[in-house]
Amino acid sequence: MPGNCLLVISKNEGVNPISIADQAIESGIIDKVIISDGSNQETFNRLKKKETKKIEVISEKKFVKTNEIGKGIGMINGGLAALEQNFDCIGYIDGDIYNPNIGKWFEFLFEPLDKNVDVVKAAFSRNPTDGQITRHITKPLIAMFFPNAWEIDQPLGGELSLKKEVLKDIFTKGIAPPYGWGIDSFITMKSLMYGYTIGEVYLGQKMHGKKTLTNLQKMFIECFQEAVRMIQHFYGLPVRKKINPITMISSPFKRNPSFDDTYMDIKKEAERSLDSFKLLKKMYLPHDDLFYEIKEVNDFDSFYKKTQAININIWVELLYWLIKKYSPEYINQYFYRWKIRALSFCLHEINTVEQAESRTAFQAKAASDFMYRIGARQSVDDSSKKMYFYQRA
Numbered sequence: 001m002p003g004n005c006l007l008v009i010s011k012n013e014g015v016n017p018i019s020i021a022d023q024a025i026e027s028g029i030i031d032k033v034i035i036s037d038g039s040n041q042e043t044f045n046r047l048k049k050k051e052t053k054k055i056e057v058i059s060e061k062k063f064v065k066t067n068e069i070g071k072g073i074g075m076i077n078g079g080l081a082a083l084e085q086n087f088d089c090i091g092y093i094d095g096d097i098y099n100p101n102i103g104k105w106f107e108f109l110f111e112p113l114d115k116n117v118d119v120v121k122a123a124f125s126r127n128p129t130d131g132q133i134t135r136h137i138t139k140p141l142i143a144m145f146f147p148n149a150w151e152i153d154q155p156l157g158g159e160l161s162l163k164k165e166v167l168k169d170i171f172t173k174g175i176a177p178p179y180g181w182g183i184d185s186f187i188t189m190k191s192l193m194y195g196y197t198i199g200e201v202y203l204g205q206k207m208h209g210k211k212t213l214t215n216l217q218k219m220f221i222e223c224f225q226e227a228v229r230m231i232q233h234f235y236g237l238p239v240r241k242k243i244n245p246i247t248m249i250s251s252p253f254k255r256n257p258s259f260d261d262t263y264m265d266i267k268k269e270a271e272r273s274l275d276s277f278k279l280l281k282k283m284y285l286p287h288d289d290l291f292y293e294i295k296e297v298n299d300f301d302s303f304y305k306k307t308q309a310i311n312i313n314i315w316v317e318l319l320y321w322l323i324k325k326y327s328p329e330y331i332n333q334y335f336y337r338w339k340i341r342a343l344s345f346c347l348h349e350i351n352t353v354e355q356a357e358s359r360t361a362f363q364a365k366a367a368s369d370f371m372y373r374i375g376a377r378q379s380v381d382d383s384s385k386k387m388y389f390y391q392r393a
């Protein structure tokens, strides 16, 4: 009985995935929930005991044989399970979400797939200090290299739905999916390069576990590397498909203009990071001197003053060169620069939620415009022209 399948991706989230699964079944939109879980044995067994006819719990390694670990493994494995059971539409949700109203989301996540949308991505209200990888890496890179899609707001969110054929193409054809945090960049960018239409729908507030900028290092590295891998792959193709613009899907959820300002203490985060900025090395790229100067900073006040200069235009240009001259051995250097830009954004540009969002959109627009200014835009739009990426041996 094919229909809609929801995949809950979890690792050590207690029995929260079951609560999500129950809400999904109760919504009447979801026919089957598969929890693709990478928890320790005890938590896995607890989940397994709660299985029902409509809720199945599988190990994240059921179809993916590897010793590696990562969220990508959970998502690929869940996807393959849903394809094997021949569901028409397949959705994903993170297993750490604890909203009481999850059931209200599925109608808006799945119904657009009946119309002319191939992939639906959910977007949520976010704290101005949240989403820093999206704001400063993934969104501006999409704007530069997949320019028609620059409006996508939350390309990294774990809540999305896809048509069966689309998921099959993305996971089993062409360039293979990554096993770690790069999986969301992969799905978004591959959907774009295959010419699929992505719709984005706003679903209100999402309540889930949070990380500080410092413990985002692994996530940053994997998201950055995956973006580079996909961009280089796309521009190496002999023929590129036209990128479709993002379809904005309307929903009744209201934007939340307030935020909890105790959420992340930016001053503390900056002070904690100063030691790591001593590890900055010169990169000899446009505007990099402004970042390199942070190496000499020893207190918050000078950090505050120096980071005033690190604005949208400076960041967009440097980011372009980080991609053009990408080298895996500099990955930590990229991380420090991203962190400096994220802190600068939090300190100088975001007094309100609206401001944070409009600055984020403006930065993406600046990234897209920058490609015009330097003339790279021609090769972006023209698939007969390859784009050249410098690579160290």
Ligand SMILES: Nc1nc2c(ncn2[C@@H]2O[C@H](COP(=O)(O)OP(=O)(O)OP(=O)(O)O)[C@@H](O)[C@H]2O)c(=O)[nH]1
Pocket: 009, 010, 011, 012, 013, 036, 037, 038, 039, 060, 069, 070, 071, 072, 073, 074, 075, 094, 095, 096, 097, 158, 208, 209, 210, 211
């Ligand atoms: N199966 C599986 N799930 C994972 C793995 N790593 C993380 N997850 C799950 O993926 C979901 C998202 O992970 P989070 O750590 O919440 O990451 P995030 O929400 O994208 O990022 P933040 O906004 O920084 O919290 C959670 O439900 C995790 O339990 C893994 O290795 N395997």
Ligand SMILES: [Mg+2]
Pocket: 094, 096, 208, 209, 210
């Ligand atoms: Mg989370």
